[in-house]
Amino acid sequence: MTPLLAATGLFKSFGVPGRLGRRTRMMAVNGASLTIGAGETVGLVGESGSGKSTLGRLLLRLLDPDDGRIVYDGQDITHLSDRAMRPLRRDLQAIFQDPGSALNPRLTAGAQVAEPLLIHEPNETRGRRHERVAELFRQVGLDPSMMLRHPDGFSGGQRQRLCIARALATRPRLLIADEPITALDLSIQAQVLSLLESARAASGLTMLFISHDLAVVRYLCQRVVVMFRGQVIEHGPTEAVFTTPSHPYTQRLVASVFGENGEARRDPFLASPRQEGCTEYQVGADHFVLANF
Ligand SMILES: Nc1ncnc2c1ncn2[C@@H]1O[C@H](COP(=O)(O)OP(=O)(O)OP(=O)(O)O)[C@@H](O)[C@H]1O
Ligand SMILES: [Mg+2]
Incomplete structure (x- = not known):
């Protein structure tokens, strides 16, 4: 299957103040590759500062990569001008971490x-x-x-x-959702997740879901990509990565959230369709029943 989006060997560094007042470069994304199949929801996880948001912005061409290649729907978009990108913008949309600053x-x-x-x-x-x-x-x-x-x-x-x-609004094909629920209350988190899920079910939306909440990623995503210090260190089907992680960093990450055999230890985010049109969520000790929008 041809992926809807494929990124190969992406690099992005930023100039930051260094020692003795000199500027130095810090590698935010250091040779990252990933693919997203049409209709898939892929989770992008990793600790704070590992380069998730920067990678998301590179994929959407909101930032220019220093090196690497981005192919969307068979078209190399790595070096397209803003003008050439414009028609693609209706297909490629984003939701950012902080809803306040994203609005005028x-x-x-x-x-x-x-x-x-x-x-x-x-x-x-x-x-x-x-x-x-x-x-x-x-x-x-x-x-x-x-x-x-x-x-x-x-x-x-x-x-x-x-x-x-x-x-x-423009019925996009690919949505990059960067920590869309992190800033929200637990009850609102469940509503926003339910909303994204209905959008996916209704229009076959493809999604990259960036989060450091592994329990939510496990619930929502078919595949997961793990970043560490600007690099993709592991990727694969969500259950496989969470039950048999191969990289030591992923092993530690998973062990801190899930117990032996990958059972949820904390913040289990479980859904069971008990009532028609409703989704029931268990988040830690809290319990929500939500009507699907
Ligand atoms: N515009 C910028 N200028 C300088 N440094 C930046 C810039 N944007 C990101 N960085 C740095 O790049 C690194 C990766 O940042 P990024 O925002 O991609 O991480 P993240 O994985 O999304 O973290 P978080 O989980 O906290 O959102 C960080 O060290 C950050 O300080
Ligand atoms: Mg981020």
Whole structure:
């Protein structure tokens, strides 16, 4: 199967202040390769500072790699100009770690969700665009009457849903979700996960899910990629990596979260479809039953 996205040997360094006031380069991504198959949800895990977000931004061409190659849907996009990338932007979307900074405080919520539609579907009538934005609001569990509010009139969880609505507006093929639930309360985390899952089920969305929460990755992702100091040190089917990790770093990481034989030791994130249209989650001692959006 040809992967939807394939990255080979990516490098990215940043200039940072060094000793004696000299600038030095630090390798954020150091020869990383990964593939994402169409319709797959791939987890990208690793400790803080291991290069996950930088790799995500390189894959979307939000940052230029120093070296390496990125192929999207059979097309080499490594050196495409911003202009040449523009038509691909409707396919490649992202949700970032901090929903607050991803939104423009001066624009209404409706205008932010409509923005990608204005860029990518400029010939659409105003009425149709408004209807689509309202549909996206409903899809993420926000009342369309909230369209006229500004982002500061939303809670953190609602802002993240707004970012998801905007990311889904152009019906992307690939979504890079960078710690989309980390900043949220536990109960809201489960809602946002449920929302991403419904989007995947409804449109066959392909997703790279960046997280350092192994329990959530185990629940959500078919494959997992482990980063350590800018390098991909292990990858494979999620259950295989979590039950029989081969790299010593992954072994330590997995052992700190899961017990012997890979059973969840802490934060078990289990779902069982007890009621139709609902997903039941057990997160640690807390229990949630959620209606699917
Ligand atoms: N714009 C930048 N300028 C300088 N250094 C940077 C920049 N962006 C990232 N880095 C550095 O690159 C390394 C990797 O950062 P990155 O944000 O990719 O890590 P991460 O795995 O996403 O971490 P976290 O789990 O904390 O989000 C870090 O040491 C970081 O300080
Ligand atoms: Mg990060």
